[in-house]
Amino acid sequence: MARSVLVIVPTFNERANLPVLVAGLMAQPNVRVIVVDDQSPDGTGDVADALARGHPARIGVMHRTERRGLGRSYIDGIKRAIEEPCDVICQMDADLSHDPNHLPALVAAVDRADVVIGSRYVRGGKIVNWPRRRRLLSRFANRYIRLVTRLNARDCTSGYRCWRREAMAAMPLDRFISDGYSFLVEMLFVAERRGFRITEVPITFVERRLGESKLSRAVIVESAVTPWRLVATRGMQGDDRR
Ligand SMILES: Nc1nc2c(ncn2[C@@H]2O[C@H](COP(=O)(O)OP(=O)(O)OP(=O)(O)O)[C@@H](O)[C@H]2O)c(=O)[nH]1
Numbered sequence: 387m388a389r390s391v392l393v394i395v396p397t398f399n400e401r402a403n404l405p406v407l408v409a410g411l412m413a414q415p416n417v418r419v420i421v422v423d424d425q426s427p428d429g430t431g432d433v434a435d436a437l438a439r440g441h442p443a444r445i446g447v448m449h450r451t452e453r454r455g456l457g458r459s460y461i462d463g464i465k466r467a468i469e470e471p472c473d474v475i476c477q478m479d480a481d482l483s484h485d486p487n488h489l490p491a492l493v494a495a496v497d498r499a500d501v502v503i504g505s506r507y508v509r510g511g512k513i514v515n516w517p518r519r520r521r522l523l524s525r526f527a528n529r530y531i532r533l534v535t536r537l538n539a540r541d542c543t544s545g546y547r548c549w550r551r552e553a554m555a556a557m558p559l560d561r562f563i564s565d566g567y568s569f570l571v572e573m574l575f576v577a578e579r580r581g582f583r584i585t586e587v588p589i590t591f592v593e594r595r596l597g598e599s600k601l602s603r604a605v606i607v608e609s610a611v612t613p614w615r616l617v618a619t620r621g622m623q624g625d626d627r628r
Pocket residue numbers: 395396397398399400422423424454455456459478479480481483545593594598599600601
């Protein structure tokens with residue numbers, strides 16, 4: 387890849403998956419990684435440190451000690467990422483659902499957009515090994531979010547995204563309301579309100595084979611409520627015009 391790319395990977399109990407993902411990312415030229423671990427009880431943080439010792443110039447690790455959460459982890463990771471020299475900042479799950487081989491296509495699309503979503507729900511996008519129940523939940527979540535927030539993207543909940551560095555740096559992270567997964571929807575909502583160009587590139591999403599999902603009841607409840615909160619505050623947290 388011609389551009390310099392920084393990938394933020396939040397981890398919680400991904401000890402078996404992280405080395406495979408990192409190997410895939412290290413095989414891509416001009417890619418660096420920041421792992422943001424939330425004191426995983428399974429020792430993912432130590433695994434990340436060991437990987438970083440193997441590639442000190444390309445892998446950084448953050449060990450969070452404050453309240454756990456995907457959104458909080460991303461906020462910490464992004465704050466660090468925008469301090470580092472790079473052209474594109476990406477977000478990616480650690481559970482091997484997101485293939486590093488899709489990265490060049492996503493990064494290339496940053497030429498014509500501020501935010502590029504690795505999307506399951508555009509032509510060419512696929513989901514492998516998801517049970518029917520999980521497919522329905524994701525489909526429903528996307529319909530619901532689009533209906534409530536009027537977001538245009540087909541896949542508003544994908545965690546595989548690339549941002550033009552300046553667009554990411556313009557996000558008002560300290561005003562975000564989400565702790566967990568709904569952070570992903572909030573970012574998109576704020577980006578759209580700021581007039582950023584959002585585009586989608588198809589990916590093949592593969593269900594995790596190892597480790598456990600962290601999709602808890604609390605996370606689902608937050609995801610159901612947040613779209614309404616965003617609309618109610620009209621994304622004020624993302625609006626400098628107030
Ligand atoms: N740092 C951090 N990472 C988290 C937290 N919760 C989830 N993650 C990471 O976020 C990514 C997505 O989490 P998953 O559990 O795979 O969630 P999902 O992909 O929506 O659900 P599945 O389809 O069941 O895998 C993975 O890399 C997780 O390790 C958290 O509280 N803190």
